[in-house]
Amino acid sequence: MAMKQASASIMAAALLASVLAGCGSKAGGNEGGEQQGAQTPKPGEPVEIVFYSTNGDPAESFDYRFGNSIRKKFPNYTIKYIQNTKGNSMSELLTAGTKFDIFFISTGNYESVMFDNGLEIDMDELVKKQKVDLSKLEPTVVEGIRQSSGGKLTGIPVHTNNMVLYYNKTLFDKFGVAYPKDGMTWDQALELSKKLTRNEGGTQYVGFTTSPNHIIRMNQFSIPNVDLKAQTPTINANEKWKQFFQTVFVDPYSDAGYKQLLDKTNKVPDINSFLKDQNVGMYAYLSSLVYVLPDELQKLNWDMVSLPTFKEQPGVGSQSYPFYFGITKLSKHPEQAMEVLNYMISDEFQMELSRKGIMPVVKNDAVQNALGQDSPFKDKNFKAVFYNKFAPIPAKAPYDANIVANYSKYADQVIKQKADINTAFRQSEEEALKYIADYKKK
Known part of the structure; x- marks a missing residue:
């Protein structure tokens, strides 16, 4: 039952990620609590470590993925999780003076919430003090948060995501079309799509679709959504967007x-x-679908292959979509919180995540090869998840999630052929510029 609840909540979080905006006021307090000197408990002494996320996941989801294992590893620590419910929004917690040690959510949303509320700290000193080995992590997910933080380490990735291509084997069999393969280009995927787009028995079948929000956010060209120096949207300035929209949002439809x-x-x-x-x-969707909606996938004859690639970038898949965990300025126990985070990127903990089908962040073949082996789908092509290299994650503005939502809205218009690419880009740019101007006035 807990698994079902966790799955449902994680999907809700994924679908809501595009509209999550930063919350109001700045937070106060000491820099991560480091100034408390001799009164600060030493690692291992009984303390309460409080986790909080604005994604709304229930306690069952948190415990299944993280809480149960952390409590087992640190029996002296009280691990508490605050769910984002009525009365527990970020602004309400800050107004009430509620302290939480670790905030976590997906990239884009993480930067928005942490930076807008002034909660971030530079964790590099804590990392050095506790000899945390960041070199064992996928480098793009570490570099991604540094890019958005002026070189500082304001979050640590614990698990991640990318995009793969799911396919309905029943439809391929029905129309006598060969299954997709790992390593396909977008041109090859388009050819398959054309063979499947047909009307049969009064039902219109289509060969391909995707989630505009996710594939824009994780685009393979690593196009930043905002030029951070100029504080302007890139949608009508970077020529790569035209190729991307033509390939992903025009040709297949x-x-x-x-x-x-x-x-x-x-x-x-x-x-x-x-x-x-x-x-x-x-x-084309997030690789997390196997643990997000397992019951729905059980009703489908499916498998997955790597995300199709652009010819000029062979072997380069989507960007990673990490969940960052950051120690906040509100933390009373930053050293203990870092001790917990260090465990969460250990091979032991990462192996547990991987076996559940949750994409690990460590560069460990044994851990990666175990992906999904405790899930109901261990016979599926999980190698597809790691088949491509990650595209680099560009720096993100604090309001990045809102710009992605804007671009996605106009991708929808392009797909529906209600606007051509040039018109959509101009309108998107105008809207994004207005949003950024309003954001700067806050």
């Missing part, structure tokens, strides 16, 4: 049958189209 479906429904096929309606052949 240009078939006449697809256009008829879009005109009829006014809705881009989404995760429900793939999992429930089962009228989509291939769906």
Whole structure:
């Protein structure tokens, strides 16, 4: 039962990530509590370590992924988790003076919440003091947070995500089309999509769809959403966006049958189209789907391959989509909190995550090869998750999540052929510029 609740909540968090905005006032307090001197308990002494996230996950989800293992490892520590419910929003906690040691959420949202509220600290000194080995982690996920923090370490990645291509084997069998393979280019995926986009028995089937929000945020060209020096959107300035939109949002949806479906429904096929309606052949989405919606996947004859790549970037997949965990300025116990985080990036803890199907951040073949082995889908092609290299994560503005939401809205317009790329880019840019100007006035 806990697994089901955890799964449902994680999906809710993933779908809500694009609209999560930073919350109001700045937080006060000492720099991570380091100034408390002799009154600060030493690592190992009984303390309470409080975790908080704005993603709304219930306690069952936190305990399944993190809490149970941490409590077992540190029986002297009281591990508490505050769920973001009514009365426990970030602004409400800060107004009430509630202290929490570790904040965590996905990249983009992490920067927004931590930086907007002034909660971040530079954890490099704590890392050195406790001899935390960051070199064993996937470098792009560590560099990603440094890029957004002026070189400082304001968060540590504990688990991550990328994008893969799921496919419905039943539809491929139905239409006599060969299954996708690891290492395909976007051109090859498009050819498969065309063979599956057809009307059969009154049902319109389509070959491909994706989640615009996620694939824009994790784009393979590592295009930053904002030029941080100029504080301007890149959508109408970086030429790579045109190639990206043409390949991912125009070409796969240009078939006449697809256009008829879009005109009829006014809705881009989404995760429900793939999992429930089962009228989509291939769906590019987060690799976390195996633990997010296991019950729904059980009803589908599916497998997965690596995300298709651009010809000029062979072997380069999506950016990583890490969950960062950061010690806050509010923490009374920064050394103990770092001790816990150090355990969470240990091979032992990372192996537990991996076996559950949660993508680890350590560069350890044994840990990576164990991905999903305790999940109901251990016979699936989990090698697809690590087949491509990660694209580098560009620096993110504190308001990055809102800019991604803006770009995604106009991707939807392009897919539905309600706006061409040039028009969509101009309108998106105008809207994004206004948002950034309003943000600066706060």
